[in-house]
Amino acid sequence: MPISLQYVRKETATNLKRNVFITIAAILVVVVSLYLVGAVFVASFAVDRALTLQTRKVEVAVFLNRDVTPEERDSIQRDLLAMPEVGSVVYESKEEAYESFKELFRDEPEIVEATTPDALPESFRVKLKDPNQFEIVSDRLQGRPGIAEIRDERKFLRRLLDVVRDIRLLGICVVILLIIAASVLIATTIRMAIFARRREIAIMKLVGATNWFIRIPFMLEGVIQGVVGSVLALALLLATRPLYTGLADSFQFLNLTVTYAEIAQNAAWILGFGIVIGALGSLLGLRRFLDV
Amino acid sequence: MIRTVNVNKTYRGGIPAVKNISIDILKGEFVFLVGPSGSGKSTLIRLMLREELPTSGEIYVAGKNINNLASWKVPMLRRNIGCVFQDFKLLPSKTVFENVAFALEVIGRNRDHIKKNVPEVLELVGLGDKVDRLPDQLSGGEQQRVSIARAFVNRPQILLADEPTGNLDPATSVDIMKLLDRINRTGTTVLMATHDHAIVDAMRRRVIELENGEVLRDQERGVYGYAREE
Numbered sequence: 001m002p003i004s005l006q007y008v009r010k011e012t013a014t015n016l017k018r019n020v021f022i023t024i025a026a027i028l029v030v031v032v033s034l035y036l037v038g039a040v041f042v043a044s045f046a047v048d049r050a051l052t053l054q055t056r057k058v059e060v061a062v063f064l065n066r067d068v069t070p071e072e073r074d075s076i077q078r079d080l081l082a083m084p085e086v087g088s089v090v091y092e093s094k095e096e097a098y099e100s101f102k103e104l105f106r107d108e109p110e111i112v113e114a115t116t117p118d119a120l121p122e123s124f125r126v127k128l129k130d131p132n133q134f135e136i137v138s139d140r141l142q143g144r145p146g147i148a149e150i151r152d153e154r155k156f157l158r159r160l161l162d163v164v165r166d167i168r169l170l171g172i173c174v175v176i177l178l179i180i181a182a183s184v185l186i187a188t189t190i191r192m193a194i195f196a197r198r199r200e201i202a203i204m205k206l207v208g209a210t211n212w213f214i215r216i217p218f219m220l221e222g223v224i225q226g227v228v229g230s231v232l233a234l235a236l237l238l239a240t241r242p243l244y245t246g247l248a249d250s251f252q253f254l255n256l257t258v259t260y261a262e263i264a265q266n267a268a269w270i271l272g273f274g275i276v277i278g279a280l281g282s283l284l285g286l287r288r289f290l291d292v
Numbered sequence: 293m294i295r296t297v298n299v300n301k302t303y304r305g306g307i308p309a310v311k312n313i314s315i316d317i318l319k320g321e322f323v324f325l326v327g328p329s330g331s332g333k334s335t336l337i338r339l340m341l342r343e344e345l346p347t348s349g350e351i352y353v354a355g356k357n358i359n360n361l362a363s364w365k366v367p368m369l370r371r372n373i374g375c376v377f378q379d380f381k382l383l384p385s386k387t388v389f390e391n392v393a394f395a396l397e398v399i400g401r402n403r404d405h406i407k408k409n410v411p412e413v414l415e416l417v418g419l420g421d422k423v424d425r426l427p428d429q430l431s432g433g434e435q436q437r438v439s440i441a442r443a444f445v446n447r448p449q450i451l452l453a454d455e456p457t458g459n460l461d462p463a464t465s466v467d468i469m470k471l472l473d474r475i476n477r478t479g480t481t482v483l484m485a486t487h488d489h490a491i492v493d494a495m496r497r498r499v500i501e502l503e504n505g506e507v508l509r510d511q512e513r514g515v516y517g518y519a520r521e522e
Contacts (some may be wrong), residue, residue: 125499199383200383200394201397202381203394206370206375206381207339207371207394207395207446208371208372208399210399211363211367213398213399214398
């Protein structure tokens with residue numbers, strides 16, 4: 001019966017091809033979602049690092065009056081050191097202020113030229129144990145003789161932190177949706193595979209194959225799709241690094257650049273997500289099939 | 293070997309498929325289950341395989357109550373019961389040998405066991421020279437022999453056959469019956485659902501007749517009974 005043999009072969013080939021396309025689709029969705037998961041991870045990592053560095057740098061500046069007396073200065077320093085909220089106090093003289101001023105404006109020599117150390121105020125650079133207690137410290141010093149201005153240099157940073165938090169929340173929502181989509185697609189490929197092999201499965205049940213024996217190949221299929229997807233996502237993440245480091249470099253002052261090694265540190269997470277997506281999809285696909 | 297006590301099964305929708313069935317099939321018996329389509333033969337077989345649970349009543353297979361069998365033990369029950377169907381249920385892409393070997397592979401038998409047992413059982417069913425054919429290349433009778441070989445390769449205590457001759461011509465059917473009879477003589481309990489009058493009348497074995505889900509007749513060395521339109 002050559003005709004029916006040919007028919008069988010053709011049917012098998014079509015089945016396989018149909019499954020291959022859906023498998024590719026599932027893997028692609030895993031790649032896209034895990035690429036975004038990775039991007040959110042890497043971005044969070046970079047922003048966290050930058051903000052920690054920045055927070056450590058930023059402090060409260062207490063500028064002194066031009067005509068401050070040495071006694072006033074000493075008493076302010078003593079009181080600052082006595083406050084429980086204060087971590088450390090560094091005195092910056094006019095000369096030191098001039099040095100950092102020169103550094104800050106090194107590209108504009110005429111400004112540096114026009115300025116003398118005497119024009120710059122002395123100050124105390126105060127680090128707080130908890131940066132949020134600025135108000136308490138500031139209130140206590142307000143109105144004391146010798147103080148020109150108290151400035152919280154963290155204010156700007158706090159606004160930035162809020163924005164970053166909102167963006168991260170949005171990112172996580174998108175990522176959760178994508179993970180669900182990827183799982184459902186993997187579930188569909190598993191359903192297709194089960195459907196294509198329903199005769200085999202019926203016979204396996206009939207002759208007494210255990211449920212796990214029947215399930216494991218399908219679960220494996222889902223997990224493999226997840227793992228392949230996550231490896232591709234990681235490769236893509238590494239390959240496109242120049243693109244997003246270019247973007248990060250435009251925020252130079254925050255130093256958001258990440259190295260390849262730092263991306264690789266997130267590999268375990270991405271791989272883990274891939275396995276979870278694959279297993280979740282398989283379980284979803286096998287759910288109706290669990291009863292004997 | 294198989295005992296049912298007041299078994300009822302009502303499918304969703306409310307029409308009872310089998311009603312108050314109490315039968316006792318002994319070890320080594322050959323029993324025909326006869327009756328028109330829809331009389332409950334297939335449901336009874338499904339219940340014995342625990343593909344369905346009865347609405348009420350008890351079913352014992354090999355001395356065990358299978359109603360309260362844990363679901364993970366169901367595969368072990370089925371390894372004790374060989375099954376043959378009207379439509380053979382062979383895998384078209386596998387050869388005769390592979391189809392029979394498949395039944396052993398999926399219950400975790402090793403290669404040596406398969407290499408020894410599959411040719412043996414294929415010899416028994418008379419297909420020793422066709423092990424490498426595909427099902428498409430075989431006649432209906434030969435395909436049914438493959439499916440019997442697959443059901444018997446694990447040497448089950450019970451063989452359930454649901455209309456095994458339903459798709460075969462009378463001469464081929466006689467050959468299949470001879471084969472089932474031979475299997476029965478090895479001590480295997482055989483329960484065969486059929487509505488083939490000629491076969492039942494020729495074999496003169498125990499006949500259990502069902503009608504509308506109830507046992508109408510349970511007779512040693514019986515015949516099919518009244519002629520019916522199927």
